[in-house]
Amino acid sequence: MPRDTSEQPTVAQTGEFGLIRALTEGRAQPPFTLLGPGDDAALVAAPDGRVVASTDVLVEGVHFRLDWSTPEQVGRKAVAVNLADIAAMGALPSSVLVGFACPGETPAAVLTGLADGMWAEAERAGIGVVGGDVVRSDNLVVSITALGDLNGLPPVTRAGARPGDVVAVCGRLGWAASGLVVLGRGFRSPVGVVNAHRYPEPPYAAGPAAASAGATAMIDVSDGLLADLGHIAKASEVGIDVRTEALQPDQRLQEVAAALGADAQHWVLTGGEDHALVATFPPHVDLPSGWRRIGSVTMPESGVTVDGRPYVTEETGWEHWKTS
Amino acid sequence: MPRDTSEQPTVAQTGEFGLIRALTEGRAQPPFTLLGPGDDAALVAAPDGRVVASTDVLVEGVHFRLDWSTPEQVGRKAVAVNLADIAAMGALPSSVLVGFACPGETPAAVLTGLADGMWAEAERAGIGVVGGDVVRSDNLVVSITALGDLNGLPPVTRAGARPGDVVAVCGRLGWAASGLVVLGRGFRSPVGVVNAHRYPEPPYAAGPAAASAGATAMIDVSDGLLADLGHIAKASEVGIDVRTEALQPDQRLQEVAAALGADAQHWVLTGGEDHALVATFPPHVDLPSGWRRIGSVTMPESGVTVDGRPYVTEETGWEHWKTS
Known part of the structure; x- marks a missing residue:
């Protein structure tokens, strides 16, 4: 992670509630989002009566490098890989929830960059970031959970292929x-x-x-x-x-x-x-x-x-x- | 984390797919779970046509200590704190998804202990662990996302209290x-x-x-x-x-x-x-x-x-x- 940012405010200086504000305020939620961030939980439309759900964890140094990618790019990727799992079931993505764990000395701009990238990809998919969590950790870990809607169709699993297909x-x-x-x-x-x-x-x-x-x-x-x-x-x-x-x-x-x-x-x-x-x-x-x-x-x-x-x-x- | 377990298989030795098998096979899924772990995403019933969703991240040394708690206890707590967020909206919990990030030298028994505790609490709540992810990290991080169903009622937010209540x-x-x-x-x-x-x-x-x-x-x-x-x-x-x-x-x-x-x-x-x-x-x-x-x-x-x-x-x- 770049450390030449010592004059920028850190995550510890900004604080959890300040960060959550920066990550959520002023973002446009799509129609799927019935209740966005700010309460104990979010509420997302599931018109099909079923919800497709998938979760991924990405770790700095294992799944991404902030000297190879900007925080925005990492945020985009984190959302994209999870939405791809939703699409692979045949479902339309409906929302994502995100978790950030990072050292207190992380520049707050890294987290807002990650959030900007997540929002950019979410908007490309027509969905919102509806909830999240921000905690302290020795290294930077991002967790993403994506939800989606099957629109009345059966899920397309890995198990249905037949000879001749x-x-x-x-x-x-x-x-x-x-x-x-x-x-x-x-x-x-x-x-x-x-x-x-x-x-x-x-x-x-x-x-x-x-x-x-x-x-x-x-x-x-x-x-x-x-x-x-x-x-x-x-x-x-x-x-x-x-x-x-x-x-x-x-x-x-x-x-x-x-x-x-x-x-x-x-x-x-x-x-x-x-x-x-x-x-x-x-x-x-x-x-x-x-x-x-x-x-x-x-x-x-x-x-x-x-x-x-x-x-x-x-x-x-x-x-x-x-x-x- | 206890390190006196050098003769037990580690997470690295067990491998991702072996771990996922250990975490998922033989677990009883409740009726809410329409498609459990093993595919790109899970499928959960959302009879209300809306789904309540919340996510939390727990970090070893910040949110739990494995010298104070067993892995089973940490797993129970991780699920419980998230299901409490679902209940606090007035919803019935329907499922959880879990993410594990941990060092490769972590004893595999720590992860299976965490999973046992998660399943114990999930069963207490009548739900299933429907999906997850297991990745390598410098420290142990557990992410949990919980889903729930409002059974036709409006969500109970933080914003509706009135003087005299x-x-x-x-x-x-x-x-x-x-x-x-x-x-x-x-x-x-x-x-x-x-x-x-x-x-x-x-x-x-x-x-x-x-x-x-x-x-x-x-x-x-x-x-x-x-x-x-x-x-x-x-x-x-x-x-x-x-x-x-x-x-x-x-x-x-x-x-x-x-x-x-x-x-x-x-x-x-x-x-x-x-x-x-x-x-x-x-x-x-x-x-x-x-x-x-x-x-x-x-x-x-x-x-x-x-x-x-x-x-x-x-x-x-x-x-x-x-x-x-």
Whole structure:
């Protein structure tokens, strides 16, 4: 965290109630928010009679670095990764709640920057930040809980894929992984891939659209395409084959990979954190706008394959403790 | 955190997916849980068409100490303090989501202990732990988000108290504060007050009961009775007077105070963390079972008073950074 801000007020100087004011006052709440921050709890519309809910925790130095990203970018990412989980169930996001734990000497501007980014992404999704908590901690930890509404449709879980289904994706693959490598080598450009690492832009509306089109299974790509398809394959007890001809890296990814001696195709197949949505659909379905076919669901004994063959590298996904 | 557990498997050794299995498998979900852990998000019933939501963050060394409390007790408390916020809106708790951030060398048994305690309190409230996240961090941080259902009633905010209303409380006051002083002096008994600090037992059903009886404002006592009544007074633009004759400390609190040279009445008036519910009701209302009258709502210029006079001490509440 930048420490060259000693003349700015700190979180400890601003105090909990002052901070909560700074984080909440003057923000425009959308219609979903029936009662916003300031009381013991918020009240959010759940017109469907059910509510989709997901929570994530992000830790400075593990999930983000404030020397690589601004607080605004981290705030955007924190909200985006959680809203992507809501969209991956086929639901429309309705609200987020946020928790901040940080050292008292943290500049208050870091927290207001995080909040600004959270609000920017919330507004992009048409929702509000309806509640939160601010506490003291040795390191900076951000927790996010997102809620969403299914609009009468069944949830699209990971477990409904059937052999013969079409596998399709909406959103970018490999960009965040490319940006992470660029930043790790000490570069700050090309800005397109670097910003893709700093904050994803999940296609929220594509989740409900897929649900309406009859998607049989869906997940957001957080761990990497093959790893996340592996989650669908396991939960659905099927195999999945993807075709590299449908997964050609964007020209810009190829240029970055060439410059760094890296493999752009590998980024597309295994890079996480872009939070694209990947889903399975019944055969012959008209894919919704923005979705593109990348493969098909096969028999369970086939596993997850690329062009019909296992994809063998050191890693095709990751677990939080085991690799970072 | 206890470090004499070097032969037990750590969180890093168990891995994220193994931990999530240990935290979720074999747990009984109640009817509110339509889809539990294991997918991108959970699905919870919201029969009212609205959902009450609140989030809290608890940090080891700030909000709990694992040399003073077992992981089970910390887990119970983490859930209880958040469900109390739901009850304080007049809602019935419906579910919780949990986030764990902790060092990789944390014994896995600490996390499963936390989860056991969370499940114990969730079951006491009739709800389930429906989702969560487990990540690596330098220190142990637990985030909780609770959801609840208003069953068709308006939310009971802090803002509806009117002069002439009755002030009433349900639940214990001063016990957790007493236990904290006992633990701070190095004692481990009397177990009644010590356990009151380790985990509160909020009267969840009293929240919806108060809403049904027409409560005009409500809050749970987390910061201390006078401080939390101050939140109601400010939001409602009223004054509040409480009577010490209705707030006599329990005999056991008086014994502990005498032994420690402390003031039991002060604990009752200012001690937080018991998470009793305090509410205002229209005059002449029949208070629901378990609620007892402790004062009345006065004119705004009166402020919060005790027996008609300001209660002057160094502290009548606290903010997270400013005092701890």
